Amino acid sequence: MRDPHPDTPPVAEAPAGTMDGAAAATEASRLDRLAEASLWRELRRRVERLDQGALAHGSILVRYAESLLLTGEPGTARALLDARLPSLLRGGNRAAIRRALNLAGAAAFEAGDLDHAADCFERAWDASGTDNDALQMARAANNLALVAAVRGLRDQALAWYMIALPCYQRCGDLRGVAETYHNMAITHREGGQWRLAEEAERQALDYAMRAGNQRLNAFVEVGLAEVQLHRGDPRFACLAAYRAVHAFAALGEPAFEADALRVAALCHDRLGETHDATETLRRALRLCSHAGNAHVEADCRAALGGMLQRTRDTRDEGELLLASALAAFEVMGASTKAASVRALLTRHPGNPG
Amino acid sequence: MSSHARPLHVITLSEVFSHLWGDLARDAGISVAIQPGDAPHAPASGAVVVIAARGHEADLLQTVRAQLRNGPVAVAAVESRHRLAVEAMRAGASDYFTIPDETDGLRAWVREESQRGQRAAEFGRLEAERFRFEGILGSSPALRAALERAARVIPRDTVTILLRGETGTGKELFAKAIHYNGPRQARPFVAVNCAALPPHLLESELFGHERGAFTGAHATKPGLFEVADHGTLFLDEIGHLDLDLQGKLLRALEERSVRRVGGSHDRRVDIRVIAATHVDLSRAAASGTFRADLFYRLNVMPIVLPPLRDRGEDVLHIAEHIVASTAERYGLAPPRLSTRAVQHLRTHPWPGNVRELRNAIERATLLAVGPVIDAEDLELEPATGLPTQEIPFPATLDTLALAAARAMLVRCGGNKSDASRRLGISRQRLMRLLAAAPGDGGMRDA
Numbered sequence: 001m002r003d004p005h006p007d008t009p010p011v012a013e014a015p016a017g018t019m020d021g022a023a024a025a026t027e028a029s030r031l032d033r034l035a036e037a038s039l040w041r042e043l044r045r046r047v048e049r050l051d052q053g054a055l056a057h058g059s060i061l062v063r064y065a066e067s068l069l070l071t072g073e074p075g076t077a078r079a080l081l082d083a084r085l086p087s088l089l090r091g092g093n094r095a096a097i098r099r100a101l102n103l104a105g106a107a108a109f110e111a112g113d114l115d116h117a118a119d120c121f122e123r124a125w126d127a128s129g130t131d132n133d134a135l136q137m138a139r140a141a142n143n144l145a146l147v148a149a150v151r152g153l154r155d156q157a158l159a160w161y162m163i164a165l166p167c168y169q170r171c172g173d174l175r176g177v178a179e180t181y182h183n184m185a186i187t188h189r190e191g192g193q194w195r196l197a198e199e200a201e202r203q204a205l206d207y208a209m210r211a212g213n214q215r216l217n218a219f220v221e222v223g224l225a226e227v228q229l230h231r232g233d234p235r236f237a238c239l240a241a242y243r244a245v246h247a248f249a250a251l252g253e254p255a256f257e258a259d260a261l262r263v264a265a266l267c268h269d270r271l272g273e274t275h276d277a278t279e280t281l282r283r284a285l286r287l288c289s290h291a292g293n294a295h296v297e298a299d300c301r302a303a304l305g306g307m308l309q310r311t312r313d314t315r316d317e318g319e320l321l322l323a324s325a326l327a328a329f330e331v332m333g334a335s336t337k338a339a340s341v342r343a344l345l346t347r348h349p350g351n352p353g
Numbered sequence: 354m355s356s357h358a359r360p361l362h363v364i365t366l367s368e369v370f371s372h373l374w375g376d377l378a379r380d381a382g383i384s385v386a387i388q389p390g391d392a393p394h395a396p397a398s399g400a401v402v403v404i405a406a407r408g409h410e411a412d413l414l415q416t417v418r419a420q421l422r423n424g425p426v427a428v429a430a431v432e433s434r435h436r437l438a439v440e441a442m443r444a445g446a447s448d449y450f451t452i453p454d455e456t457d458g459l460r461a462w463v464r465e466e467s468q469r470g471q472r473a474a475e476f477g478r479l480e481a482e483r484f485r486f487e488g489i490l491g492s493s494p495a496l497r498a499a500l501e502r503a504a505r506v507i508p509r510d511t512v513t514i515l516l517r518g519e520t521g522t523g524k525e526l527f528a529k530a531i532h533y534n535g536p537r538q539a540r541p542f543v544a545v546n547c548a549a550l551p552p553h554l555l556e557s558e559l560f561g562h563e564r565g566a567f568t569g570a571h572a573t574k575p576g577l578f579e580v581a582d583h584g585t586l587f588l589d590e591i592g593h594l595d596l597d598l599q600g601k602l603l604r605a606l607e608e609r610s611v612r613r614v615g616g617s618h619d620r621r622v623d624i625r626v627i628a629a630t631h632v633d634l635s636r637a638a639a640s641g642t643f644r645a646d647l648f649y650r651l652n653v654m655p656i657v658l659p660p661l662r663d664r665g666e667d668v669l670h671i672a673e674h675i676v677a678s679t680a681e682r683y684g685l686a687p688p689r690l691s692t693r694a695v696q697h698l699r700t701h702p703w704p705g706n707v708r709e710l711r712n713a714i715e716r717a718t719l720l721a722v723g724p725v726i727d728a729e730d731l732e733l734e735p736a737t738g739l740p741t742q743e744i745p746f747p748a749t750l751d752t753l754a755l756a757a758a759r760a761m762l763v764r765c766g767g768n769k770s771d772a773s774r775r776l777g778i779s780r781q782r783l784m785r786l787l788a789a790a791p792g793d794g795g796m797r798d799a
Contacts, residue, residue: 025457029464059461092438093458094448095465125572131447132425135469155550156569159558166541166580172472188549195520195708195768196549209682210479231770232780236716 019054028059035063038215040070041252058088058096065103069110072254072291078107098127098136105143112294112332118147138167142180149183152336154191158184178207178216185223190336198227218247218256225263229270238267255293258284262300269307278307298328302341309344319345359383359470361463362400364417366390366407370429370452374403381464395420399474401466402426403459410437414444425466429459477539484533489526490674491667495659503527506654507535513606515651516629518658521706524629525589527658532585537625540584543577547588552595557614560601566615578611578622585625591651592632592643603647661703661710668698671707675714676726688721693728701733705767758786
């Protein structure tokens, strides 16, 4: 596997003490370079070494919140943004406000609070549209699509993705284009439009490769694995899923490593390798319960629950897992997933529905 | 200094910050042009604009916005009054900075916007390279005819194009090649699949909506016609468009303007429309399922994309290209196609066209155990020439089942999972049905 961080930039030591405007701008530009190289842990450590006053600067605050989100600390990111957003909104740094609104929405989304997430993303969309900030418009549209998709409003999700794509194009943001195509593929998949899902995933792969983004490549591998699995090709799908597992492990992204493991487990299951399937899912669950990603954890619980439920000896454990996944999906408003788990639970009389 | 970087264009009524502009441009590594605000001329396309006009920002912004609809424009002012900032934002400013307190913010904004411009230009350049016509693989007469027809219409960038072809023939690839090889290449290419959205949502996506126009319209949203302004709007699966929406589309194409749902005024748009379909629209127009006037409006320059089975040796060139690119992507030594595999590639009818070929070859390349891809590794469907969509009658139950399976497979573009789901049988059962067909065995390993 290639080095996941090929463009590590040289960055000077973090300054200590309080920070004036010029020092903050210089620091923000260093953080931008770390972010561009996806060095989120490094970025986070750097900000944590700075004086607390540094977070009064909008551009540093948003980069730090982003690093928390991407290193498996969505709860901390959310608490930080909830505490700092009011003062940021009172200030005049509109660029930071637009980004912070999108990040606050993302933190709420990861915690499963879809209503708050949608509210933040709508405010980000409005603010970005007013300020003609195509990049934040694209992010807000992409995020609103994600919320709609989780709520089972697939048409609305696709509509938001369709508008996010040209916004990302306008900024020349290959990564954003790739991400949007990948998200679009997930929505097509959930709607049973497998051909469109595959096409979108292939577009995503193309742009992700051109962006040289290992993280996105890994996401797309997971997506393609799901398509291949549906096409009835678990052997081929398994290869793609494990490529993604290794990529996410190297990137230090346990929640997504867990999601890739979930797909690998489904492949094992389809190949008749039941023991490998359940063990892989148990490993995935351990990973994502530490990472704090409610969506992936619920997906893993649902998958493991479904497998264990099929065997008499493990049926009770399976049903407990399914019930917990159902509760999580219902809290998140993930209606389609909740319905499919409910259908599994109601297969056997006397189970909670 | 990059040749693609956006220049800084300053419109000012003040000499106070004259030293600042050069400093900002130097820091961002871009050139700067300073002009007096009493006689502003149009900034260069893609410029990063800063207006410093001692209270006259709103007037200047209107002038600049008329010339530069989407570009980044910031206001730099000495006063930090909230009212002025709000007025500037309302008049179309992207940001507002108070000098000298927010000079660093302005510096960061100029740098970020110029880099964004550079990325956008680079994006357009890469897309143009990726979708160049020479990159479309194949030399069959059928493909050449389509390419030559497209090449003729590229410079005439307001001419509407209708692409016709079976599923998997590469209609979107062709549309992108037309866009990125033409004069609109630096502008957006916006694709919309008319079959993917229900009619009411598609209308608001195409034409946009105002906040509160309908339940759920929480935010104002520009339509895809507006988003594609100065670029290309690609309407895929146009044959699936609802009749009511066909009328609205016709009006937009004829008047070159759109009105948002819930909006009160029309907005001019300058776009090229490329529509695509696998449906015979002339037949649909004759049967009344597609408006004849819209068909004629779209059919200004029809281009037919040939199915893979009509492209002769192209199938081998494309297959070899896919083997090489897949092997490169995954760091493998590229396997070679055996004689029998080549024979299979030549004789298979490819109902799913290039999409089906790509899946078969990628799979075979990744799962190949040796240096050769053999016929069995391709795992192609048993084929009996072109599957017929006719259901024979009278016939035995087995014959009817086989005919229905084949017809559905064709409808699903060769996708077995999709076909089996629609037929309500398992994929394995579908495979068994097709494999048991008389005469099919001879095609697998002839």
